[in-house]
Amino acid sequence: MTQLLAEARSAVHAAERARATWQDFVQPLEDATERLSRAWGQVEHLHGVLDSPALREAYNASLPHVTQFWTELGQNLRLFEKYRELQASPEAAGLAPARRKLLENALRDFRLGGAELPAELKPRYAAIQEELASLSAKFSENVLDATNAFSLVVGEERIAGLPEDVLAAAREAAEKDGKPGWKFNLQMPSYLPVMQYADDRALRETLYWESATRASEFGKPEWDNTPLIERILRLRKEDAQLLGYANFAQLSLVPKMAQTPEQVIDFLRDLAHRARPFAERDLAELRAFARTELGLDPLQSWDLAYASEKLRAQRYAFSDQEVKQYFPEPQVLAGMFQLVQTLYQVAISESAAESWHADVRFFDIRNLRGELIGRFFIDLYARETKRGGAWMDGAISRRRRESGIQVPVAYLNCNFSRPIGGKPALFTHDEVITLFHEFGHGLHHLLTRVEDLGVAGINGVEWDAVELPSQFMENFCWEWQVLKHMTRHVDTGEALPRALFDRMVAAKNFQSGLATLRQIEFALFDMRLHSEFDPAAGRPAHAGGAALELLDEVRREVAVLTPPAWNRFPNSFSHVFAGGYAAGYYSYKWAEVLSADAYSLFEENRAEDGAPDPATGVRFRDEILAVGGSRPAAESFRAFRGREPSVDALLRHSGMIPA
Numbered sequence: 001m002t003q004l005l006a007e008a009r010s011a012v013h014a015a016e017r018a019r020a021t022w023q024d025f026v027q028p029l030e031d032a033t034e035r036l037s038r039a040w041g042q043v044e045h046l047h048g049v050l051d052s053p054a055l056r057e058a059y060n061a062s063l064p065h066v067t068q069f070w071t072e073l074g075q076n077l078r079l080f081e082k083y084r085e086l087q088a089s090p091e092a093a094g095l096a097p098a099r100r101k102l103l104e105n106a107l108r109d110f111r112l113g114g115a116e117l118p119a120e121l122k123p124r125y126a127a128i129q130e131e132l133a134s135l136s137a138k139f140s141e142n143v144l145d146a147t148n149a150f151s152l153v154v155g156e157e158r159i160a161g162l163p164e165d166v167l168a169a170a171r172e173a174a175e176k177d178g179k180p181g182w183k184f185n186l187q188m189p190s191y192l193p194v195m196q197y198a199d200d201r202a203l204r205e206t207l208y209w210e211s212a213t214r215a216s217e218f219g220k221p222e223w224d225n226t227p228l229i230e231r232i233l234r235l236r237k238e239d240a241q242l243l244g245y246a247n248f249a250q251l252s253l254v255p256k257m258a259q260t261p262e263q264v265i266d267f268l269r270d271l272a273h274r275a276r277p278f279a280e281r282d283l284a285e286l287r288a289f290a291r292t293e294l295g296l297d298p299l300q301s302w303d304l305a306y307a308s309e310k311l312r313a314q315r316y317a318f319s320d321q322e323v324k325q326y327f328p329e330p331q332v333l334a335g336m337f338q339l340v341q342t343l344y345q346v347a348i349s350e351s352a353a354e355s356w357h358a359d360v361r362f363f364d365i366r367n368l369r370g371e372l373i374g375r376f377f378i379d380l381y382a383r384e385t386k387r388g389g390a391w392m393d394g395a396i397s398r399r400r401r402e403s404g405i406q407v408p409v410a411y412l413n414c415n416f417s418r419p420i421g422g423k424p425a426l427f428t429h430d431e432v433i434t435l436f437h438e439f440g441h442g443l444h445h446l447l448t449r450v451e452d453l454g455v456a457g458i459n460g461v462e463w464d465a466v467e468l469p470s471q472f473m474e475n476f477c478w479e480w481q482v483l484k485h486m487t488r489h490v491d492t493g494e495a496l497p498r499a500l501f502d503r504m505v506a507a508k509n510f511q512s513g514l515a516t517l518r519q520i521e522f523a524l525f526d527m528r529l530h531s532e533f534d535p536a537a538g539r540p541a542h543a544g545g546a547a548l549e550l551l552d553e554v555r556r557e558v559a560v561l562t563p564p565a566w567n568r569f570p571n572s573f574s575h576v577f578a579g580g581y582a583a584g585y586y587s588y589k590w591a592e593v594l595s596a597d598a599y600s601l602f603e604e605n606r607a608e609d610g611a612p613d614p615a616t617g618v619r620f621r622d623e624i625l626a627v628g629g630s631r632p633a634a635e636s637f638r639a640f641r642g643r644e645p646s647v648d649a650l651l652r653h654s655g656m657i658p659a
């Protein structure tokens with residue numbers, strides 16, 4: 001890394017003095033930074049999948065140097081000038097569209113990083129960035145400290161209803177403290193099961209109160225996030241205004257697919273309006289069930305998860321365990337590959353490559369002419385040395401080199417259970433969906449035809465559109481004609497019974513109205529907070545601050561469920577105040593609309609026997625996957641779908657069909 005960093009730095013110095021042409025300036029800079037990022041990508045990958053003490057030490061030793069290099073690159077005004085010179089030169093007009101896009105992206109990122117600010121404003125801009133970074137860090141530390149500060153040890157009379165594994169963990173936690181009984185806390189693996197399963201209503205109420213008031217004025221003053229929220233909003237607004245935008249929401253949307261805060265707000269309100277009748281129905285059913293079957297009346301916030309779980313279990317009696325028997329690994333992989341081969345007109349075959357673990361497999365993708373177009377590693381099982389979750393990473397990106405096309409390579413990583421007792425690994429339906437999701441990201445990376453690395457595959461794709469291909473692939477896991485070919489009972493060999501599949505579909509849409517409104521509430525709150533919030537407007541009437549006032553207003557507009565007045569949700573809304581989702585929380589729903597609507601073209605063009613239409617697949621490959629970040633996602637979507645996105649398909653897939 002030391003050597004690569006030195007080489008990259010000298011390439012940057014050379015680029016600063018080079019002629020402002022693609023050949024002399026952009027190309028060498030890309031070559032040098034690619035060498036660095038590819039090598040570091042491998043280190044990061046190993047850090048994620050094979051974390052040993054020695055590797056971790058080496059990784060942590062290099063990380064600050066690598067981060068510093070990229071920060072300097074983003075602030076390098078000589079490079080910014082050079083890009084501007086190239087943009088203004090006669091060469092720019094003749095560049096291929098992908099290269100023009102790359103150039104635009106580079107200039108945009110410099111501008112959003114403050115490169116164009118007059119010298120006298122730069123110190124203020126830098127001070128804002130620094131203060132925001134430390135406020136965000138403090139915000140999440142406060143949430144973490146407040147979360148960890150609470151625990152409760154209870155006796156046997158209060159644990160009824162809780163599952164075995166949860167109790168075992170709670171027992172162990174109490175034992176660690178040398179206490180009898182069961183210890184619960186506010187971390188998700190303990191908190192969620194209590195809310196879902198604990199028959200003791202007062203226990204649920206206590207944990208709910210503790211969780212809903214974290215990092216607020218009800219706890220330790222030094223952990224109260226209320227003043228931080230106001231300060232963060234104030235600074236974000238100032239930051240946006242320095243860069244020439246009216247508010248932070250406008251600034252946040254510049255590199256995204258959504259154009260204006262108003263467009264996002266209209267989108268959310270429209271969706272809320274359509275989901276509302278279904279949410280009201282969900283709630284009425286839940287209230288009636290809770291009253292008659294559980295004796296819970298009125299239904300309180302700490303009863304919601306509990307009553308929902310009881311209703312779900314009563315209505316759709318099947319278990320993950322039962323479904324899992326039908327999804328052995330070989331059948332699932334073969335089914336997924338078969339689908340992709342038919343849809344995108346490619347051939348996938350197992351190949352060999354050096355890898356980091358004996359569990360890892362390696363595959364080639366060829367086009368119909370037999371040319372190698374992409375390769376991927378697949379690492380399916382959980383290991384102690386692998387971080388949690390599932391993810392796709394690009395190992396090598398496609399680009400044209402003097403020697404020819406550089407074939408892209410992807411890593412697909414999951415945390416599924418490994419084969420046991422001589423049988424193949426068995427996947428839950430959720431795991432199958434996860435696999436399709438990650439493979440969707442992988443195909444976006446691998447089936448690109450773009451020849452410039454910066455906009456090939458998922459590179460340069462707008463943040464609120466990057467989940468389109470992945471969520472799109474998930475839809476096939478709910479397609480009977482696809483699914484039945486990927487199932488085979490591990491003992492009996494029979495395919496998934498249709499009746500079980502129908503129950504799975506029904507359970508998928510359980511309370512989708514309520515879930516939709518909840519996401520919209522958060523997204524609308526976030527967007528209005530960053531577009532309308534006025535830090536200069538007087539003292540808030542609400543004890544929880546001005547942000548909470550706005551949240552109340554949003555709830556009056558879109559929510560069917562109102563939490564207790566003492567709920568301090570904003571104080572632990574880390575996505576928005578400590579993460580990258582500020583004026584971006586809407587993107588969850590946004591991407592879902594895009595992927596559902598894209599998928600609806602497959603539903604319209606379905607073959608008579610219900611099989612997905614290959615011509616539509618080829619169109620998806622050409623208009624979405626192949627073009628990657630080389631043109632705006634909105635254009636790619638229109639080219640594929642033939643019109644603007646519509647929310648209808650998402651509503652239909654969620655079981656929300658107007659009567």
Ligand code: ZN
Nearest residue numbers: 437441467470
């Ligand atoms: Zn994803």
